Amino acid sequence: MSYTILIADDSAIVRTMVKKAVSMAGLDVGQVHEAANGKEALAVLGRTWIDVVFADINMPEMTGTELVRHMKADPALASTPVVIVSSEQSQTRIDELKAWGARAYLKKPFRPEQFREVVENLLGAKR
Numbered sequence: 001m002s003y004t005i006l007i008a009d010d011s012a013i014v015r016t017m018v019k020k021a022v023s024m025a026g027l028d029v030g031q032v033h034e035a036a037n038g039k040e041a042l043a044v045l046g047r048t049w050i051d052v053v054f055a056d057i058n059m060p061e062m063t064g065t066e067l068v069r070h071m072k073a074d075p076a077l078a079s080t081p082v083v084i085v086s087s088e089q090s091q092t093r094i095d096e097l098k099a100w101g102a103r104a105y106l107k108k109p110f111r112p113e114q115f116r117e118v119v120e121n122l123l124g125a126k127r
Contacts, residue, residue: 021111037061
């Protein structure tokens, strides 16, 4: 079974790096959707089944924090796992995101095996 993922980050370079890391991790990913901010991510989530969302915190228009809050308030999206991928150092902010429903946190810079470990833990994926 292949997974459909959504990468939400305002940097096209980071989105490409996440795609490459997921690929290098050996995960069975069928489709990859991209969004430059939380608003675009919600639009994708409204029209496409997504297995896991990888989202940055600091994005224009709608931040990763706001995205997590919107998703958890929507019964159709509340169970979709969100993994924050950020350079954020503040443990308070990370704890706040987890309290709102983010399921995991990956710190930039990241390694491909971190994505494999997170997806295996969240979705039961096996390499």
